[in-house]
Amino acid sequence: MTYPTNFRIFLILFLSSLAAFGPIITDMYLLGLPSMTHFFHTSVPKVQLGITASMIGLSLGQLLFGPVSDKYGRRTP
Numbered sequence: 001m002t003y004p005t006n007f008r009i010f011l012i013l014f015l016s017s018l019a020a021f022g023p024i025i026t027d028m029y030l031l032g033l034p035s036m037t038h039f040f041h042t043s044v045p046k047v048q049l050g051i052t053a054s055m056i057g058l059s060l061g062q063l064l065f066g067p068v069s070d071k072y073g074r075r076t077p
Helices: 006-041 044-073
Strands: none
Touching: 006 044
16 A cells, blocks of 8 residues: 655654654753742752653553554554
């Protein structure tokens, strides 16, 4: 089965943006960490729980959707 060129380009862009999502979240969060401690009037460890939650969310997403994509996304030889 062949796919149109537009779909291939969309798929490449979409998957590359998903792959870059985790590092972008981390970089943006770490840059705003000092500002968030002042804004929320809290300590740094409490604000760091947000980055911990995002990392847990990314890892759970890979654990849950990895097997699903293997099952339904792979073609049989």
